[in-house]
Amino acid sequence: MKRKIxxxxxxxxxxxxxxxxxxxxxxxxxxxxxxxxxDLPTEExxxxxxxxxxxxxxxxTLEGGETFVRKDLKKIIDAIVKNGMRFSILSxxxxxxxxxxxxxxxxxxxxxxxxxxxxxIPVTHDSCRGEGTFHKALQGLAxxxxxxxxxxxxxxxxxxxxxxxxxxxRLLIDELGLSGFSTNSASHMGTCKQNAEQVQLTVEERGLAxxxxxxxxxxxxxxxxxxxxxxxxxxxWTKMVQAEREGAKPFSGGxxxxxxxxxxxxxxxxxxxxxxxxxxxxxxxxxxxxxxSLADVWQNHPELWRFRERREIPLTNFEFCKDxxxxxxxxxxxxxxxxxxxxxxxxxxxxxxxxxxxxxGGKLPDEKLLMEKEACACV
Amino acid sequence: MVETKNPVANSVMVLREEFDDWAVLFNPDxxxxxxxxxxSVYIWKNLDGKHPVGEIVKDIRVNYNNVPGEVDxxxxxxxxxxxxxxxxxxxA
Numbered sequence: 001m002k003r004k005i006x007x008x009x010x011x012x013x014x015x016x017x018x019x020x021x022x023x024x025x026x027x028x029x030x031x032x033x034x035x036x037x038x039d040l041p042t043e044e045x046x047x048x049x050x051x052x053x054x055x056x057x058x059x060x061t062l063e064g065g066e067t068f069v070r071k072d073l074k075k076i077i078d079a080i081v082k083n084g085m086r087f088s089i090l091s092x093x094x095x096x097x098x099x100x101x102x103x104x105x106x107x108x109x110x111x112x113x114x115x116x117x118x119x120x121i122p123v124t125h126d127s128c129r130g131e132g133t134f135h136k137a138l139q140g141l142a143x144x145x146x147x148x149x150x151x152x153x154x155x156x157x158x159x160x161x162x163x164x165x166x167x168x169x170r171l172l173i174d175e176l177g178l179s180g181f182s183t184n185s186a187s188h189m190g191t192c193k194q195n196a197e198q199v200q201l202t203v204e205e206r207g208l209a210x211x212x213x214x215x216x217x218x219x220x221x222x223x224x225x226x227x228x229x230x231x232x233x234x235x236x237w238t239k240m241v242q243a244e245r246e247g248a249k250p251f252s253g254g255x256x257x258x259x260x261x262x263x264x265x266x267x268x269x270x271x272x273x274x275x276x277x278x279x280x281x282x283x284x285x286x287x288x289x290x291x292x293s294l295a296d297v298w299q300n301h302p303e304l305w306r307f308r309e310r311r312e313i314p315l316t317n318f319e320f321c322k323d324x325x326x327x328x329x330x331x332x333x334x335x336x337x338x339x340x341x342x343x344x345x346x347x348x349x350x351x352x353x354x355x356x357x358x359x360x361g362g363k364l365p366d367e368k369l370l371m372e373k374e375a376c377a378c379v
Numbered sequence: 380m381v382e383t384k385n386p387v388a389n390s391v392m393v394l395r396e397e398f399d400d401w402a403v404l405f406n407p408d409x410x411x412x413x414x415x416x417x418x419s420v421y422i423w424k425n426l427d428g429k430h431p432v433g434e435i436v437k438d439i440r441v442n443y444n445n446v447p448g449e450v451d452x453x454x455x456x457x458x459x460x461x462x463x464x465x466x467x468x469x470x471a
Contacts, residue, residue, distance in 0.1 A: 056395040
């Protein structure tokens, strides 16, 4: 039986452009299936935004590439406002001038702008993003805050900044007064695949990142967040080990490929207008904007339904998971990472596998580093 | 005081209807969203400045089963709440 879905997606991610003013060493866009030829003309986006309005979509996330390189971005944002939606932006921050911040604030519809800050000093931030980007990103952040926009920060952890996590927390929370920041790590996608040796954390560094993040998070009262990457893994894996040791009941969704809830409420559009389940998973093509109806694709496309039904696939189906004692507590992790490693999004991701991490000699942080509210194994 | 003018929905508000006749009422200016049951959706769709509250109540009695006696009180309270939140005004 088909799962119950909304009539239309609640949120849509738009890769407004293929272009970017930077060439970060771990970019998930360039050299990935999401890097496509050419950007859509303004009129195509405006036409599609009208359709999004008719579909009562609530939130759009503008990303790229770097969305601020689009010369017609103001027109696109005006259309979003006119069609009854809110928007968020993911940015490297370096092109956010005071004029841009003033404009975004004037719309009254900007939910947040996420700026990437990867270090507390230029040498760590610039190591993967390029010389001079640290100060530019901080200036962009300051411009956003001057106009009282909700400015959030994402730190992507890699080999060059893994020892600067506490410094970043000090900079962002103590010195700049942000309420917190989120973290992830350089993922095996796009350009990162080519530069894996230089940027991706080794097993030891992953353990170090986990411990540092838990320490910093505890010190700052839970103000460091993560949906994926070392902090999320530190919390989840520690609880999995604890649960297995205590023979706890399975976690909610445990034992199945349930980790990704994206296709139940959102969809994404590549820079060439092709609809995909997620901008990290651009190999599953669902149709093209202004040619195929969004509502029809959302409600009826067999590949999207197959992707939604991924949650019904038990981990016991996989040779990869054979003899794993953590199955009742594992949700199979990111399908996009499974796709990039194995060419199969309907497989558990080998990257975020606790069993593999431990077999490779990885060490989990001390359970005492979990904050009290996080320490229960009954997830 | 009972309002005698016809209520009209704020055009900024977005109604996201779902398959089960429930809906989400979304205010893009604030990001707030509210769940609406099928009767609330029916009322919302009639807040077009053409229907007096009394007429909306009458229509509910005709179109729905097991309508409670105090439905007019409920509808007035619901609309008053929407007015207070700035989602509805009255057509002059």
